[in-house]
Amino acid sequence: MDNIAGTKSSLTWAVHISVVALVLLWLFPTAGLFVSSFRTADQISASGWWKSLTTSEQNLTLRAGAPANQVQDGALYVIEGNLFDEAEAPQAKIGTWGISARELGAFQPGDTAELRNGSKVTVQENGDYRQTSEEEFSGRRGSRIFVNAELPPDFTLENYEQVLLSGNSQDSMAKAFFNTLTVTIPATIIPIVIAAFAAYALAWMDFPGRALLVAFVVALLVVPLQLALIPLLKLHLGIGIGKGYLGTWMAHTGFGLPLAIYLLRNYMVGLPRDIIENARVDGATDFQIFTKIILPLSFPALASFAIFQFLWTWNDLLVAKVFLIDASGQTTVMTNQIVELLGTRGGNWEILATAAFVSISVPLVVFFAMQKYLVRGLLAGSVK
Amino acid sequence: MHPAFAGLVTIVIGVGGCLCYFWLSNQFLDKVLFPAKGPNAGRNINRANLIRPWLFLFPALFALSLYLAYPVVETIRLSLTERVTQTDGTTVYEFVGLKNYAQMSSDPKFWEAMFNNMFWLIVVPALSTAFGLLAAQLTDRISWGNIAKSLIFMPMAISFVGAAVIWKLIYDARPPDTSQIGVVNAIYVGLTGNDPVQLLTVPFWNNFFLMIVLVWIQTGFAMVILSAALRGIPEETIEAAIVDGANPFQIFFKIKMPQIMGTIVVVWTTITLVVLKVFDIVFAMTNGQWGTQVLANYMYTQLFVSRDWGVGSASAMVIMLLVTPILIWNVRNARKEMR
Known part of the structure; x- marks a missing residue:
């Protein structure tokens, strides 16, 4: 359609390249978090995450074996081994090496250097070394050798272990994960049931004041929930619910209802009138029409709202902070846990990135699995 | 009781209770109150049908009134009161007129929040809609457009808190002469050789850095809606323009844009609501x-850090006032449709 003769090819290329650039730009931030969650603290502070995907050059300080390991070979005393094994570091390829911190790259692999104590050391590319001396080695520790090594990409699951399994209450996301789940599921299901009945009444039942009620729902759609915080907290404290799950479920239900009713009503109004009228003629009651015909037919709209409400309650911080989290901290949710980690462990990116990724992984799975319904819901909710 | 178990019980009680309520109340209406038999069968059916809608609506109306309508009224009231500790130690809320509003308007932090919010209200909807429109138009006719769209849409699923962590890593600054792990500073130091900058503390511009996070999240939303609108444009109008010799840019700005103007407005207002x-x-x-206060956070600070419910409620009312035009506009549109 847009292809005007002659301009097609160059423009198409420009479009493809721009889209690639746009997608990369949008993915880059999340990718950074994802990659960082698989790196150790040292790796994260040593280089940007984008460098971790390729082999990286790193300066390492390693040690030859301790004098205790020496063997006598004729007139020479010899210490042999592999520098990386000695340090229990991952294997790497040595580019250059040196024997003092001031001359890091003085020698190539295979060269022989003379140390200050008179011994000679040869280091191979793979880290094998041979240190020889005419006199017996003394002291407790081996000689230091500075290598510049090419490290292959190296990733670890340690952070996830620390965040999910360690049981360290400060870092642990395990409990917060279950708390979030506990908040989310009832807060998603209950408004659907309540809203479905109301939406049916607003869509298919005739009664005075119906138009007014629809307007009421549309108006409440935009009321900022910030307004509700204090009055409802007062109410909850007043009737004895206090801070806790029950109050949070009720609050999420109340805040989710306008969108639920609005989406479901719009969908139900569009269902074919014939089916419903035929059922009425056949003697079905409204209750039967609703449960046997309307509900099954409305599945796409129900799914749309369920995803909205799930994402919203899972990602919520404000409602949880006001209605759920008390001084004991037993009922913390993941978003709150992450905010606290930002305060207490602001520099520990390995913990932060992993915690954040744990919390966004579930919405991401839901998002990619149910995207069709999400898009449908967005379109039904906005394009009017 | 373990909270997860309590959650399960709540689901069962909540859902079961709702279903029981709807079923039993309908049964009661049809079988006991106005049975559809006997001498008054016809009248009874009519009466039952007058009452039934309200049975269906009652739980929703109750929750809406209690959790959204009542708080609006209560917040107005609270914003006009002040907590006073009496001589016997009890606290009461006394009517103080507009004192809270006066106190708020003499607070420089409030005006900072207002100014920043206005800045947010211009930048975020504009950039999100522009990027969304760009992405929608570019992905419209290419074979892998749907994959590209779904990747740009993805940040929608990420919580604001998660996004905050993601972008803090991007804005991170390390001491000079060490390796920069935040990409912005890595590029900045690499290009200019200057010392790295703590981006979130740079006055005025730090607001912009925070806005980028929301633009990143909202662009996908704008793209999805606008992409559907672009698909809905009648082909004939574009064909006619091509026949008349319009170039792709003219087609986009002069043919397509005017036809999806209504949708652009909807997207713009929806994002405006998010921003507020x-x-x-x-x-x-x-x-x-560092000068990045916004109204919602100002309100939170007043309510839960300063514990000043009067001023907190007053600032909540300011947010309410700012959404009111959109509220009225939405209601008018909805009423137009009902007719």
Whole structure:
């Protein structure tokens, strides 16, 4: 359609390249978090995450074996081994090496250097070394050798272990994960049931004041929930619910209802009138029409709202902070846990990135699995 | 009782209770109150049908009134009162007129929040809609457009708090002469050789850095809606333009844009609503320090840090006032449709 003769090819290329650039730009931030969650603290502070995907050059300080390991070979005393094994570091390829911190790259692999104590050391590319001396080695520790090594990409699951399994209450996301789940599921299901009945009444039942009620729902759609915080907290404290799950479920239900009713009503109004009228003629009651015909037919709209409400309650911080989290901290949710980690462990990116990724992984799975319904819901909710 | 178990019980009680309520109340209406038999069968059916809608509506109306309508009224009332500790130690809320509003308007932090919010209200909807439109148009006719769209849409699923962590890593600054792990500073130091900058503390521009986070999240939303609108444009109008010799840019700006103007307005207002309520991003990234305060976070600070419910409610009313035009516009549109 847009292809005007002659301009097609160059423009198409420009479009493809721009889209690639746009997608990369949008993915880059999340990718950074994802990659960082698989790196150790040292790796994260040593280089940007984008460098971790390729082999990286790193300066390492390693040690030859301790004098205790020496063997006598004729007139020479010899210490042999592999520098990386000695340090229990991952294997790497040595580019250059040196024997003092001031001359890091003085020698190539295979060269022989003379140390200050008179011994000679040869280091191979793979880290094998041979240190020889005419006199017996003394002291407790081996000689230091500075290598510049090419490290292959190296990733670890340690952070996830620390965040999910360690049981360290400060870092642990395990409990917060279950708390979030506990908040989310009832807060998603209950408004659907309540809203479905109301939406049916607003869509298919005739009664005075119906138009007014629809307007009421549309108006409440935009009321900022910030307004509700204090009055409802007062109410909850007043009737004895206090801070806790029950109050949070009720609050999420109340805040989710306008969108639920609005989406479901719009969908139900569009269902074919014939089916419903035929059922009425056949003697079905409204209750039967609703449960046997309307509900099954409305599945796409129900799914749309369920995803909205799930994402919203899972990602919520404000409602949880006001209605759920008390001084004991037993009922913390993941978003709150992450905010606290930002305060207490602001520099520990390995913990932060992993915690954040744990919390966004579930919405991401839901998002990619149910995207069709999400898009449908967005379109039904906005394009009017 | 373990909370997860309590959650299960709540689901069962909540859902079961709702279903029981609807079923039993309908049964009661049809079988006991106005049975559809006997001498008054016809009248009874009519009466039952008058009452039934309200049975269906009652739980929803109750929850809506209690959780959204009542708080609006109560917030207005609270914003006009002040907590006073009496001589016997009890606290009461006394009517003080507009004193809270006066106190708020003499607070420089409030005006900072107002100014920043206005800035947010211009930048975020504009950039999100522009990027969304660009992405929608570019992905419209290419074979892998749907994959590209779904990747740009993805940040929608990420919480504001998660996004705050993601972008803090991007804005991170390390001491000079060490390896920069935040990409912005890595590029900046690499290009200019200057010392790295703590981006979130740079006055005025730090607001912009926070806004980018929301733009990143909202662009996908704008793209999805606008992409559907672009698909809905009648082909004939575009064909006619091509026949008349319009170039692709003219087609986009002069043929397509005017036809989806209504949708652009809807997208713009929806994002405006999100912006007015933005709290988590500012709370997690700067908590309003370094001149980045916004209304929602100002309100939170007043309510739960300063514990001043009067001023907190007054600032909540300011947010309410700002959404009111959109509220009225929405209601008028809805009423137009009902006719």
